[in-house]
Amino acid sequence: MSEQEKNITFAYWVPNVSGGLVVSNIEQRTDWSYEYNVRLAQTAEKNGFDYALTQIRFTAGYGADNQHESVSFSHGLLAKTERLKVIAAILPGPWKPALAAKQLATIDHLSGGRIAVNVVSGWFRGEFDAIGEEWPEHDQRYVRSEEFIRTLKGVWTQDQFSFDGKYYQFKDYTLKPKPLQKPHIEIFQGGSSRAARDMASRVSDWYFTNGNTPEEIKKQIDDIREKAKANNHSVKIGVNAFIIARDTEQEAQAVLQEIIDKANIQAVHAFGDATREAGASSIEGEGNWAKSTFEDLVQYNDGFKTNLIGTPQQIAERIVELKSIGVDLILSGFLHFIEEVEYFGQKVLPLVRQLEAQQQVLIAAKSA
Ligand SMILES: Cc1cc2nc3c(=O)[nH]c(=O)nc-3n(C[C@H](O)[C@H](O)[C@H](O)COP(=O)(O)O)c2cc1C
Numbered sequence: 001m002s003e004q005e006k007n008i009t010f011a012y013w014v015p016n017v018s019g020g021l022v023v024s025n026i027e028q029r030t031d032w033s034y035e036y037n038v039r040l041a042q043t044a045e046k047n048g049f050d051y052a053l054t055q056i057r058f059t060a061g062y063g064a065d066n067q068h069e070s071v072s073f074s075h076g077l078l079a080k081t082e083r084l085k086v087i088a089a090i091l092p093g094p095w096k097p098a099l100a101a102k103q104l105a106t107i108d109h110l111s112g113g114r115i116a117v118n119v120v121s122g123w124f125r126g127e128f129d130a131i132g133e134e135w136p137e138h139d140q141r142y143v144r145s146e147e148f149i150r151t152l153k154g155v156w157t158q159d160q161f162s163f164d165g166k167y168y169q170f171k172d173y174t175l176k177p178k179p180l181q182k183p184h185i186e187i188f189q190g191g192s193s194r195a196a197r198d199m200a201s202r203v204s205d206w207y208f209t210n211g212n213t214p215e216e217i218k219k220q221i222d223d224i225r226e227k228a229k230a231n232n233h234s235v236k237i238g239v240n241a242f243i244i245a246r247d248t249e250q251e252a253q254a255v256l257q258e259i260i261d262k263a264n265i266q267a268v269h270a271f272g273d274a275t276r277e278a279g280a281s282s283i284e285g286e287g288n289w290a291k292s293t294f295e296d297l298v299q300y301n302d303g304f305k306t307n308l309i310g311t312p313q314q315i316a317e318r319i320v321e322l323k324s325i326g327v328d329l330i331l332s333g334f335l336h337f338i339e340e341v342e343y344f345g346q347k348v349l350p351l352v353r354q355l356e357a358q359q360q361v362l363i364a365a366k367s368a
Pocket residue numbers: 054055056057089091118119120121122123124138189190191192193194195196208209210240277278279280286287288289301331
């Protein structure tokens with residue numbers, strides 16, 4: 001089946017840190033508790049979502065005052081769901097690959113093969129300083145992450161695995177039991193700088209990027225897929241979007257406006273300052289948040305820019321447009337998670353599937 005013929009996949013951000021997904025004082029009927037998250041995960045798997053992504057954060061700094069740990073939280077959600085895959089975010093530095101490989105392999109067994117991992121390279125220097133972790137400069141963090149991913153794969157797929165890297169070493173190591181998933185547990189990565197894209201084109205199964213316009217997303221996808229081809233590697237693409245679906249466009253736009261009008265100005269500025277350690281600090285000065293405005297930063301990962309804001313029909317059409325430029329997965333955030341995930345599953349998703357089916361008929365007719 002060609003990429004075009006496959007249905008687009010949906011994931012959602014697990015609100016395992018407090019304050020929701022927007023840095024705003026607007027009312028949010030989203031809660032970071034375990035109880036709320038279990039109900040959300042169960043709602044999501046009944047409403048067409050295949051993946052949930054947890055966040056890893058060690059300290060506050062711009063809101064997000066409380067942060068549940070990602071791997072244990074992911075396991076807690078897997079225990080209460082049946083179908084959903086949960087992606088646990090892991091930071092090289094605090095995590096070592098030997099521990100991560102073992103921990104995730106066990107969770108894979110406990111969950112019947114439903115854990116995945118998001119290797120995040122780090123942008124929040126304040127938290128690394130606070131917990132006494134070294135802070136390598138931008139591109140070195142990706143050198144370390146690439147070694148982290150190569151060693152995860154090695155440990156999960158080989159016996160007597162050896163590796164002699166700059167950051168990690170293994171000697172004749174055999175992990176038992178190996179994960180259930182074959183060839184190995186899926187590996188996602190976050191980041192969009194040149195170093196992040198290059199890493200994706202060599203080792204990651206999935207590349208996650210911040211929200212953006214279709215034109216800008218396409219540039220990244222073309223770059224990664226071209227490089228991946230040269231490396232004989234294939235990588236799937238996930239894009240962040242803060243979805244505001246309402247019966248009318250006016251209602252949806254009014255919600256966006258209210259989120260921005262009620263932004264927590266001090267916290268948004270603090271967040272903006274912290275993001276200067278991300279791609280903006282690389283030689284190319286490109287990457288997540290490098291061009292973000294104040295309004296963009298009100299949503300942690302530039303999710304307004306993807307513009308999935310409007311009626312179910314408008315949103316479905318824009319999702320299918322993203323699919324046509326090579327996006328495989330939409331990573332979604334919502335203001336009031338449980339109720340909006342339900343609305344999305346009932347009102348938006350059927351339209352997406354209808355449009356995809358129509359496109360497939362057109363593709364089949366063209367190739368006949
Ligand atoms: C979808 C997505 C999820 C991310 N999740 C986390 C996270 O949970 N914790 C974290 O510290 N960084 C997270 N990041 C940040 C990235 O790992 C990376 O540090 C950041 O995007 C900067 O990338 P760049 O320097 O390549 O532009 C995430 C990024 C994306 C796109």
